Structure formats: structure tokens, C-alpha cells
Amino acid sequence: MSTLAVYPGSFDPLTNGHVDIISRGARLFDRIVVAMLVNAEKAPLFTAHERVDIARAVFKDQPNVEVDTFDGLLVDYVQRRKAQVIVRGLRAISDFEFEFQMALMNRRLNDKIETIFMMPAEQYTYISSRLIKEVFSLGGRVHGLVPELVETRLREKVMARNP
Ligand SMILES: Nc1ncnc2c1ncn2[C@@H]1O[C@H](COP(=O)(O)OP(=O)(O)OP(=O)(O)O)[C@@H](O)[C@H]1O
Numbered sequence: 001m002s003t004l005a006v007y008p009g010s011f012d013p014l015t016n017g018h019v020d021i022i023s024r025g026a027r028l029f030d031r032i033v034v035a036m037l038v039n040a041e042k043a044p045l046f047t048a049h050e051r052v053d054i055a056r057a058v059f060k061d062q063p064n065v066e067v068d069t070f071d072g073l074l075v076d077y078v079q080r081r082k083a084q085v086i087v088r089g090l091r092a093i094s095d096f097e098f099e100f101q102m103a104l105m106n107r108r109l110n111d112k113i114e115t116i117f118m119m120p121a122e123q124y125t126y127i128s129s130r131l132i133k134e135v136f137s138l139g140g141r142v143h144g145l146v147p148e149l150v151e152t153r154l155r156e157k158v159m160a161r162n163p
């Protein structure tokens with residue numbers, strides 16, 4: 001039996017923390033689907049289409065990494081994809097409580113799906129999309145914390161907004 005894992009999130013934008021977790025997942029499972037939640041935030045910085053494009057470009061050389069979008073209940077999407085595993089990343093204690101609640105709720109909704117937590121490399125443990133957006137919009141350097149394509153796209157966004 002081959003194992004399919006789903007790594008859900010908003011990825012607005014993709015960070016090197018996410019890339020680290022996806023790469024670890026791709027080594028562990030036969031296939032990993034990066035599943036972008038479409039309607040999480042009312043006004044994401046990047047559209048779902050832009051977020052998908054970025055992730056596809058970053059993982060274009062990894063054939064067992066797939067990028068998709070989903071909406072609604074995660075367990076419904078996971079079941080529809082016939083996946084067995086939900087992958088989540090754990091940064092610090094601050095992530096634990098929310099992730100613990102979600103994992104147990106998802107198990108209650110569908111106890112055939114297992115949630116697996118992975119820790120990123122130390123240098124990425126403090127990165128979040130929110131922090132990247134905040135630092136970048138204030139003119140701070142995010143080099144090394146996000147894929148180079150994300151840096152480029154962030155610059156284009158800011159230029160489009162304040163030409
Ligand atoms: N730097 C990181 N290291 C490990 N896991 C991470 C990291 N950043 C996010 N994750 C995990 O990735 C999953 C998707 O997270 P999400 O899309 O919310 O990213 P985020 O960086 O937390 O964004 P936001 O700041 O908008 O909440 C979650 O399981 C989250 O814990």
C-alpha cells in the first residue's frame with residue numbers, strides 16, 4: 001500500500017519552514033499533497049492561484065510533491081483524496097495547543113486519518129507567513145527565510161501597491 005499525506009495550510013506565502021516540512025514529508029511518504037486552504041483569510045496577500053503557482057514552481061523537480069487547493073472540512077478533502085495522513089508542522093509550544101485540538105477534532109470526525117507532526121530545522125522554527133509579510137512590508141530583509149521566488153513575488157506585490 002502506498003501512503004499519501006496531505007499538508008494543509010494557507011501558505012500565504014510559502015516560507016522555508018514550510019519547504020522544510022514538505023521536503024521531510026516527501027522523504028517519509030510516497031506522495032505529499034500541499035493543500036492550500038482557499039477561503040481561510042478574507043484578504044490574503046497572494047490569491048490561491050498565485051500561491052499554487054509559487055509552490056508548483058518551487059517543487060517542480062520533486063515528482064512526489066503535488067500542489068492542490070481545498071475548501072471546507074479538511075477531513076472531507078483528505079478522504080476524497082484517499083489519503084491516510086495529515087502532516088502538520090510544530091514550531092514551538094505556541095503551536096501545540098491549537099494543533100492538539102485540531103488533531104483530536106479531526107480524529108473524532110474521521111478516526112481512520114492520522115495526524116503526524118514534524119519539526120523543522122532549528123533555523124526555521126520562528127518563521128511564520130504572518131511575520132514574513134509584516135517584516136517585508138516594513139522594509140526588512142527576509143532573504144534566506146523564504147524561497148527566492150517568494151522574495152521576487154513579494155517585491156512585485158509591494159511595487160504594484162505603492163508604485
Ligand atoms: N516555520 C515553520 N516550521 C514548521 N512548521 C511550520 C512553519 N510555519 C508554518 N508551519 C506549519 O505549517 C502548517 C501550515 O501553516 P500556515 O499556512 O498557517 O503557515 P503559517 O506560517 O503559520 O502562516 P500564518 O502566519 O498565516 O498562520 C501548520 O501546521 C504550521 O504549524
Ligand SMILES: [Mg+2]
Nearest residue numbers: 009010128129
Ligand atoms: Mg499558522
